Amino acid sequence: MKLYFHFAVVGFANTYLIGPPDGGDAILVDPGIMDAELLNLIEGNHYYIRSILVTHHHNSHVKGIRTLRKIYDADIYAFHPYLIDFPTIPIKDGDLFNCASDIEVEVMEVPGHSPDSLVFHIGGMIFTGDVLAAGRVGSTKNSFSRAILLRSISEKLFHLPDSTLVLPGHGPPSTLKAEKMYNPDLKLLNTDFDQSGPSS
């Protein structure tokens, strides 16, 4: 399995391309924009976009779908049955399915930032959208939503191995261990964690 990053200057969001090493059917996670750079990334590596995974409905994560669907006959996997006028394959917490090139995807619902926020677990990686980024958790509309978000992160994500790679919708990648240790928003959830790190 190969992973490629694409940074969309519109919305400053990350799009991820996942596919087999030698090209073929591939997955796009959160196509915030479809530009020439992303097209070159897909075509230059001999991929055909067969599946689009959407972490949530916000514009910076879905805006590229219109153009993408004009080029590729891709299935859209999302929480809602419709997304910007396209029918989707609705998915929910606990779903486990194989999409492009038989890549296995596990779905986790982690609401709080938005009611439809999903996290995708593929191999040793989680695609967190706006649920969790390096050093911060997603914004919420009120303290109630924030409590839901923090509890959902704790319940759904913290049981995964510490080595799990965190690939957020915005900002640099991280690991679950680094987030548990250094994310100020998560520190309260994780007071027992060893924060010693390497000796200085």
Place this chain on the structure above:
Amino acid sequence: MFLFHICKQENCENYTADGEEYCLHHVKDPEGCAKKLVQEIKNSTYLKDLNASCIHIRDNNFSGHTFKVCNFSEGDFRNVDFSTCNIELSFFQYSRFERCSFRESDIKYSVFAGCVFEDCDFSNSDIVHSNFLGIKAKNCRFDDSDLYYSNFTSSDLSHVSFVDCNLKKTDFVNSLRSEVSFKYSNYEEAHFEQDLPL
């Protein structure tokens, strides 16, 4: 894309060494395996999917190398020259760097979370979209560098200079800063408080 394989030794959570089933502490010949890995890095200027977690490297020159999707987590690097390197989606978390140079390097989508840096030089580099969460840095220079979208949240920075840097969308939230200089940098475009939503 390398996979994070964990050492087969009971109760060991380290990553396996390249091509091995155990980590560098638990392989049959740790010294030989480490030597082999260092030699592999020295011999090739383009490294991809290399797993060298827990490696200790002293007095070596890897300048001009390309590291793509490599794992150097929990390593120890003293007097190692990474200048003019191209480092992409590579993992150095919880490593220790002493007297290392990353001058004029191109670093993106890489993770240095929890690292300790002493007397290290990152000047004249492009260090974008990279993760420096919780690092401890002492006597380090990032001068004349582009740090766009890099993240220093919860870091402890002492005598560190960020002179004439691009700090747009750079995070310093919850960081401890002592004798840190942002002279000529656009620090007003960096985040020092958790004020902007995702």
